[in-house]
Amino acid sequence: MSTEKLALTTNSDARKPAPAGGAHNALAADLTRLLGPRKVLSNLSERLNYRYDAIQFGATPLAVVLPESTGDVVAAVRAARAAGVPIVGRGAASGLSGGAAPTEPGLVISFTRMTRLTIHPERREAQAQAGVITLAVTEAARPHGLIYPPDPASFRTSTIGGNLAENAGGPMCFKYGVTGDYVRALSFVDADGEEHHVTRDAFDLAGLLIGSEGTLGLITEATLRLIPPAPHTRTLMAHFPEVGACAEAVSAAIAAGAVPSKLEFMDRACTNAVEDYLNLGLPRDAEAVLLVDTDGDDLDTVQGELQLVADACERAGGTVRRAATDAEGAALWRARRSVSPALGRIRPQRMNEDIVVPRSALPDVVREIRALGDASPFHLVQFGHIGDGNLHPNILFDPRKEDTHAVHDLAHDIALVAIRHGGVLSGEHGIGSMKRDFMTDAVDPATLKALWNVKRALDPHHALNPGKILPAEGVDR
Amino acid sequence: MSTEKLALTTNSDARKPAPAGGAHNALAADLTRLLGPRKVLSNLSERLNYRYDAIQFGATPLAVVLPESTGDVVAAVRAARAAGVPIVGRGAASGLSGGAAPTEPGLVISFTRMTRLTIHPERREAQAQAGVITLAVTEAARPHGLIYPPDPASFRTSTIGGNLAENAGGPMCFKYGVTGDYVRALSFVDADGEEHHVTRDAFDLAGLLIGSEGTLGLITEATLRLIPPAPHTRTLMAHFPEVGACAEAVSAAIAAGAVPSKLEFMDRACTNAVEDYLNLGLPRDAEAVLLVDTDGDDLDTVQGELQLVADACERAGGTVRRAATDAEGAALWRARRSVSPALGRIRPQRMNEDIVVPRSALPDVVREIRALGDASPFHLVQFGHIGDGNLHPNILFDPRKEDTHAVHDLAHDIALVAIRHGGVLSGEHGIGSMKRDFMTDAVDPATLKALWNVKRALDPHHALNPGKILPAEGVDR
Numbered sequence: 001m002s003t004e005k006l007a008l009t010t011n012s013d014a015r016k017p018a019p020a021g022g023a024h025n026a027l028a029a030d031l032t033r034l035l036g037p038r039k040v041l042s043n044l045s046e047r048l049n050y051r052y053d054a055i056q057f058g059a060t061p062l063a064v065v066l067p068e069s070t071g072d073v074v075a076a077v078r079a080a081r082a083a084g085v086p087i088v089g090r091g092a093a094s095g096l097s098g099g100a101a102p103t104e105p106g107l108v109i110s111f112t113r114m115t116r117l118t119i120h121p122e123r124r125e126a127q128a129q130a131g132v133i134t135l136a137v138t139e140a141a142r143p144h145g146l147i148y149p150p151d152p153a154s155f156r157t158s159t160i161g162g163n164l165a166e167n168a169g170g171p172m173c174f175k176y177g178v179t180g181d182y183v184r185a186l187s188f189v190d191a192d193g194e195e196h197h198v199t200r201d202a203f204d205l206a207g208l209l210i211g212s213e214g215t216l217g218l219i220t221e222a223t224l225r226l227i228p229p230a231p232h233t234r235t236l237m238a239h240f241p242e243v244g245a246c247a248e249a250v251s252a253a254i255a256a257g258a259v260p261s262k263l264e265f266m267d268r269a270c271t272n273a274v275e276d277y278l279n280l281g282l283p284r285d286a287e288a289v290l291l292v293d294t295d296g297d298d299l300d301t302v303q304g305e306l307q308l309v310a311d312a313c314e315r316a317g318g319t320v321r322r323a324a325t326d327a328e329g330a331a332l333w334r335a336r337r338s339v340s341p342a343l344g345r346i347r348p349q350r351m352n353e354d355i356v357v358p359r360s361a362l363p364d365v366v367r368e369i370r371a372l373g374d375a376s377p378f379h380l381v382q383f384g385h386i387g388d389g390n391l392h393p394n395i396l397f398d399p400r401k402e403d404t405h406a407v408h409d410l411a412h413d414i415a416l417v418a419i420r421h422g423g424v425l426s427g428e429h430g431i432g433s434m435k436r437d438f439m440t441d442a443v444d445p446a447t448l449k450a451l452w453n454v455k456r457a458l459d460p461h462h463a464l465n466p467g468k469i470l471p472a473e474g475v476d477r
Numbered sequence: 478m479s480t481e482k483l484a485l486t487t488n489s490d491a492r493k494p495a496p497a498g499g500a501h502n503a504l505a506a507d508l509t510r511l512l513g514p515r516k517v518l519s520n521l522s523e524r525l526n527y528r529y530d531a532i533q534f535g536a537t538p539l540a541v542v543l544p545e546s547t548g549d550v551v552a553a554v555r556a557a558r559a560a561g562v563p564i565v566g567r568g569a570a571s572g573l574s575g576g577a578a579p580t581e582p583g584l585v586i587s588f589t590r591m592t593r594l595t596i597h598p599e600r601r602e603a604q605a606q607a608g609v610i611t612l613a614v615t616e617a618a619r620p621h622g623l624i625y626p627p628d629p630a631s632f633r634t635s636t637i638g639g640n641l642a643e644n645a646g647g648p649m650c651f652k653y654g655v656t657g658d659y660v661r662a663l664s665f666v667d668a669d670g671e672e673h674h675v676t677r678d679a680f681d682l683a684g685l686l687i688g689s690e691g692t693l694g695l696i697t698e699a700t701l702r703l704i705p706p707a708p709h710t711r712t713l714m715a716h717f718p719e720v721g722a723c724a725e726a727v728s729a730a731i732a733a734g735a736v737p738s739k740l741e742f743m744d745r746a747c748t749n750a751v752e753d754y755l756n757l758g759l760p761r762d763a764e765a766v767l768l769v770d771t772d773g774d775d776l777d778t779v780q781g782e783l784q785l786v787a788d789a790c791e792r793a794g795g796t797v798r799r800a801a802t803d804a805e806g807a808a809l810w811r812a813r814r815s816v817s818p819a820l821g822r823i824r825p826q827r828m829n830e831d832i833v834v835p836r837s838a839l840p841d842v843v844r845e846i847r848a849l850g851d852a853s854p855f856h857l858v859q860f861g862h863i864g865d866g867n868l869h870p871n872i873l874f875d876p877r878k879e880d881t882h883a884v885h886d887l888a889h890d891i892a893l894v895a896i897r898h899g900g901v902l903s904g905e906h907g908i909g910s911m912k913r914d915f916m917t918d919a920v921d922p923a924t925l926k927a928l929w930n931v932k933r934a935l936d937p938h939h940a941l942n943p944g945k946i947l948p949a950e951g952v953d954r
Contacts, residue, residue: 122732122837145734167679180681181658194923199901202644202908202946203693203928204657207684216680228734255599257622257705298775360599424676431679446671450935451680457934458927469679 027083027107028063034075039066039113050108051101053093054154054340055352056434058101061088061108068113070187070195070220077218078193080107081463087191088465089214091130091162094154096352097432099166099213103467109218111161119144119226125184126224130161134168137224146226149176153337164219166430167211171262171336174387175295180210182225188217191459195220208454213430214465216458230261230295232302235329238313238320239286243267243370243382245316246288247362250386253312254359258305262293263387264336267370270343270381274335277342282335283319288366290318290386291336293329339383346379347396351411351434357389357423368417369393376410378402390427391418412438431469439471504560504584505540511552516543516590527585528578530570531631531817532829533911535578538565538585545590547664547672547697554695555670557584558940564668565942566691568607568639571631573829574909576643576690580944586695588638596621596703602661603701607638611645614701623703626653630814641696643907644688648739648813651864652772657687659702665694668936672697685931690907691942693935707738707772709779712806715790715797716763720744720847720859722793723765724839727863730789731836735782739770740864741813744847747820747858751812754819759812760796765843767795767863768813770806816860823856824873828888828911834866834900845894846870853887855879867904868895889915908946916948 028042041047041064051060062085065076080087086106093100102108114129117136121144126137134155137148151170152158158168164186169178185199186206196217198206209217240246246265253260266274266289275282282289290313294305310320323329343350357365366382373380373393384391393414397407415425415438425435425442439448451470455462505519518524518541528537539562542553557564563583570577579585591606594613598621603614611632614625628647629635635645641663646655662676663683673694675683686694717723723742730737743751743766752759759766767790771782787797800806820827834842843859850857850870861868870891874884892902892915902912902919916925928947932939 120837122728123835124731167681177658180684181654190923190927196921196924196927198924201901201903202688202690203931204644204681204684204688205924205928205931207657207681208931211679211681213679228736251599254601259705296775297773297778301774358600360597424678426678444673446667447673447675447682450667450673451682453934454680454682454685454931457930 027079027085030079030083031063031065031076034079035065035072039068039072040064041066050090050110053095053098053100055096055350056098056101056432058098058103058433059105061102062105064108064110066110066113070189073109073189073218073220074193074195076107076109077189077191081191081193081461086463086466087218089161089165089218091159091165092133092154092157093162094158095162095166095429095432097166097354097426097430097434099430099432099465099468100162101433103433111159111220114220119146121146124226126226127221128160128224129221130159130164130219132160134158134160134163141226145228147229148182148224148226150179150182153340160222160224161219164210164222165213168429169385169390169427171264171385174263174385175259175261180207183210183222184225185223186210186219187221188219190217191461191463211430213432213468215455215468216464218464231297232299233261233293233295233326233329234302234306235323235332236292236306236310236320237323237332238290238292238310238318239283240288240290240313240316240318241286242317243288244363244367245318246290247366247386249290249313249316249318251359251362252316253309254387256308256312258294258308260292260305260309260387261295262291263385264291265289265382265384265386265391266336266339267382269379270339270383273342273346273381274338277345278334278338280331280335291332336383343381343394343396347398349397349399351395351397351407352429353391353393353411353414353435354426354429355391355393355415355418355423356427357391357418357421359389361421361423362386362389365391365417365421365423369414372410372413372417376406378407378410380410385427388427389423416441433467436467436469436471439469504556504562507556507560508540508542508553511556512542512549516545516549517541518543527567527587530572530575530577532573532827533575533578533909535575535580535910536582538579539582541585541587543587543590547666550586550666550695550697551670551672553584553586554666554668558668558670558938563940563943564695566638566642566695568636568642569610569631569634570639571635572639572643572906572909574643574831574903574907574911576907576909576942576945577639578910580910588636588697591697596623598623601703603703604698605637605701606698607636607696609637611635611637611640618703622705624706625659625701625703627656627659630817637699637701638696641687641699642690645906646862646867646904648741648862651740651862652736652738657684660687660699661702662700663687663696664698665696667694668938668940688907690909690945692932692945692947693941695941708774709776710738710770710772710803710806711779711783712800712809713769713783713787713797714800714809715767715769715787715795716760717765717767717790717793717795718763719794720765721840721844722795723767724843724863726767726790726793726795728836728839729793730786731864733785733789735771735785737769737782737786737864738772739768740862741768742766742859742861742863742868743813743816744859746856747816747860750819750823750858751815754822755811755815757808757812768809813860820858820871820873824875826874826876828872828874828884829906830868830870830888830891830912831903831906832868832870832892832895832900833904834868834895834898836866838898838900839863839866842868842894842898842900846891849887849890849894853883855884855887857887862904865904866900893918910944913944913946913948916946
């Protein structure tokens, strides 16, 4: 474990004026000359908007490029490399691990204008540039009887490029898989400004890029697999007097043969945060709330699977409420989708973990993390896609009043609970800068060395999104 | 394109005596001292059996190790590295691209004794060592109501380690995905003899190893995802007076909304080879035979999907025959499973291609390849998992009587047809040594350089399975 603590917030840095002279003016001027003024942001007030993602503040970029083509990306990368500054790719910046927040001043390439999207119904494929909004893929595919399943909570704003960089999941990923499972091919620009087009062949370079958070290359476009939507969906909510009982119900339901299409968990603190925000009538006294969808071609099977879940919940001591209509189901899901804004009202900042543990370990893991939270001075909430063991313990805090080192230590203790139970650090949000220090606990030194060797192979000058994923002690330059 | 032609056969080499003195004796002696005589094969007659896969002859190994544990693999790798000889991993050697056939004398590590297999029904996972036979996973999982879907044609003999190394597919992969889609974690031994355990996290090193044919590391064990089998399956066979019409029917059926669980195509030459071998009553005069399964939870949907396929076949001019019983369905599938042995009876050797093209390009691709075959002096057959555009044009030849350079040229022309139609070289069998030369047509120089950089990052001394996947002109050592 590094002795150097993570800067959980750089708010103080953000209030400092950004560097104004020399390098960045030269870079911004160079980029403006190359790409024209419409595609380059160089004013401080503009650049300040590109220093954070949805959870983490970073360094103010020296310049921001808004490319409209792969050619623009190539030109921007080459200019940044010539200027010797790092390059950070950015989609909608709705990420929750600091992946798009620069750790040092440099060039930010924001893909929001690269939004070309073509549906090929006969191939069941979408061709999407990096800036296409996630939801837009399904919206364009639906008239052809197809959908794009990956559904991160931010899917109304997040971009395909960001989803690919973080290998984003979502409620549907338990049954349908994560972003990477839907990628047939992708194009990327490497650290030298070379363009590549790769399929999922031998030496799966595409797969290596997916989830690498822009540290190995900048994804510019992807070929995505589409599927027909299930015709039938049923929803239930269950609440439990005890957190571990909820996790036990999930394990029992899946062991009994249910494959829910969505399976989401919120603890009492989380439920109350949502209830304070929206007043939906959620059970405030329950220690755990479970939201479950089953879906499929056959209504009897769909209802049968929901019954398996209901039985498991009741046997574990839960109270089950079935949605009578699709509208009631949608209302129940509104609770889960509102967790992030609801938590933002309690404390201005949060450390969001993304652990994945074996499903059978869930009861113990949820209880142990609850105990860590209760023993700490912080507001800790737990929620997540509990079906695949993906939990999001969140530590809510105010960096102006609370000790960010203590937040870091609690987050580290939570990560160690996951690792002790055979789990991993990140299911869908990436490692970013936020969980980077914990990688030394999760990955053995020989494998970290192999990861660093791969990083150096594709980005020898360490120009792409420095300070993400790989802990600094692995550096040997 | 390299001017150096692929050695399509090294039969002549295989008839030469293997090197007898010096290095290999020292290596075999060293290994025997380290691992005991039971785990090391050093006699020429034993070693000769480890020079080929199911399609390609290679160099006779200096020594063969049959490890019983990861520790044995580590010791063997270190001994081979100390002796300065290359290392080739091997499962059942049922591969069809030369992946397990050594290109130069060295150490072969044959994983057939590493067969530990544990099913975790509550996690829907199997933990399998590299030598576990593919079918054994489903056989062990079935009592728990689970299956392991990847079903390469050789699944009764092939091993999980070999399937992972080649990222094997099979008839079910159109609906259910290939081997890599079922891997949650894996362990491997690297070129330095270091052991690694990796999950599918940021920097998907596991994904990079899958399909890399033992050129980046030796996979020793994997955690595999299991799924419940579909309760209903229906089968049909259709035959067509013209090859392109069959491909058109497939495209039309899928565009209409059918997601068959299996979708296999055989051309007339292939059907007649099987009929000569087994006399199953296949339509000898048909230019194309299509075999289709639909499966799912809902029998009406399953039958509805089969009807969509039947309609599309008939509209394209095909004749449809539905299997009335499961036994009749199994009999139809026996035809497809017998293709490899049937072809082996016609000519002693074959060049097996594994192209994948966009489904909409299938009619043209199948017709163009047929025309190339007809214009050549060789026996050319086509079959494959036509649902995902994965075709196996096979050139049958006798290396004692026919010009292997002409075989190579025809294979190259076929690869170029695929690439011209936006396809790739390998869907499930890997590149191996057999299609390595064609990589320069399929992959641009900048991406080949990136692949070489990744190779060097993980295997800097080029010790692991040299001569596979990456064309030699990329080497810059």
